[in-house]
Amino acid sequence: MNFKKKEMYDYIVVGLGVAGWSFLQQLDENRQNYVVFDNQSQQSTRIAGGMFNPVILKRFTPAWKAHEWLKYALLQFQKAELQYGQKYIHYIDIYRKLTGVEEQNNWVAASDKPVLSEYMKDIVFESIDGIEAPFGFGVLQGTGIVNVAQLLNDVATDLKRHHKLFEADFNYEQLQIFPDYVSYGDIKARKIVFAEGFGIKRNPFFKHLPLTGTKGEMLMIETEADIPYIVKSNVFIAPNVARKGQYYVGATYNWEDKTNIPTTAARKHLESKLQKLLHRPYKVVQQKAGIRPTVIDRRPLAGKHPDYQNVAVLNGMGTRGVILAPATAKQLFQYLEFDMPMLKEVDIRRFSKFSD
Numbered sequence: 234m235n236f237k238k239k240e241m242y243d244y245i246v247v248g249l250g251v252a253g254w255s256f257l258q259q260l261d262e263n264r265q266n267y268v269v270f271d272n273q274s275q276q277s278t279r280i281a282g283g284m285f286n287p288v289i290l291k292r293f294t295p296a297w298k299a300h301e302w303l304k305y306a307l308l309q310f311q312k313a314e315l316q317y318g319q320k321y322i323h324y325i326d327i328y329r330k331l332t333g334v335e336e337q338n339n340w341v342a343a344s345d346k347p348v349l350s351e352y353m354k355d356i357v358f359e360s361i362d363g364i365e366a367p368f369g370f371g372v373l374q375g376t377g378i379v380n381v382a383q384l385l386n387d388v389a390t391d392l393k394r395h396h397k398l399f400e401a402d403f404n405y406e407q408l409q410i411f412p413d414y415v416s417y418g419d420i421k422a423r424k425i426v427f428a429e430g431f432g433i434k435r436n437p438f439f440k441h442l443p444l445t446g447t448k449g450e451m452l453m454i455e456t457e458a459d460i461p462y463i464v465k466s467n468v469f470i471a472p473n474v475a476r477k478g479q480y481y482v483g484a485t486y487n488w489e490d491k492t493n494i495p496t497t498a499a500r501k502h503l504e505s506k507l508q509k510l511l512h513r514p515y516k517v518v519q520q521k522a523g524i525r526p527t528v529i530d531r532r533p534l535a536g537k538h539p540d541y542q543n544v545a546v547l548n549g550m551g552t553r554g555v556i557l558a559p560a561t562a563k564q565l566f567q568y569l570e571f572d573m574p575m576l577k578e579v580d581i582r583r584f585s586k587f588s589d
Contacts, residue, residue, distance in 0.1 A: 248428035255562035283379035293343035302560040309559040327373035330466040340371040363458035363513030428547040431524035446524045450499035451483035453519035468506040495520040535565040536581035
């Protein structure tokens, strides 16, 4: 695509995952002009399934900021639905398979607590096609799936139509930084925001941040079993909202492998757990892999470069990016434009020792 030479933009945004899109929402709402660079090298947003759930189902505890920020996140996705005339948000209850009397008691106790009581409902002994649960399911409501892959496809199409998307690698060596603006080739902007996911490890400005990255793999299966819920056990089964009869099965966690290449080991691992949960025939139709942008303290990364005030980062959304990214993007935008303080838990200055 061709940019208008010498035009001064407000922002250059690098990366079009859920974090990058969330920041674009802030720019649109505040009438900022911008261009976007994305090479689609980071796939974690698109393969993650887009699940939103504010409860940690292993311990029956609230996830950090999830309850507080979920409503805002859903509002932002609703705005996208109106903008593109599509349905992205799908409310689907989660059925957590309980493994014994102790978990039944823990579920009941947790469901009476503030915040958790809004989501954790009764234990049911409802029959789900192909899935046995002798101790019942704990039902979680107010949860679901955002079709992030479709959203990002629609956003990319719209950006290209308005000549705002450059589908190519970003060459860091060509970025020139001046006191009041940055320059990249013929493009000038007041500020630049890097929202590259695990790609940040190649970024000379922010590679010092302790983003470790966790590889996750997921299967897509077809089965005649009718599973209308997200079922969580040792693995989760979630309906593919884009195609009836297909389900996501996931996910794995690998802290060593940093490639997007699906592995036989992960498939065997997922299938061994799936076969213990689902007692109906199925066929694996796809396997996907991506690197989650996880941080050592499990909190987002947002803020300015310590030496360049017009160079910023938005990253580290981890496994709950659908919930955390919109509010974190809002905090970053308000910080960059109005010098409003961000939460200390997301501000990259908490890791200032890593930049020495």
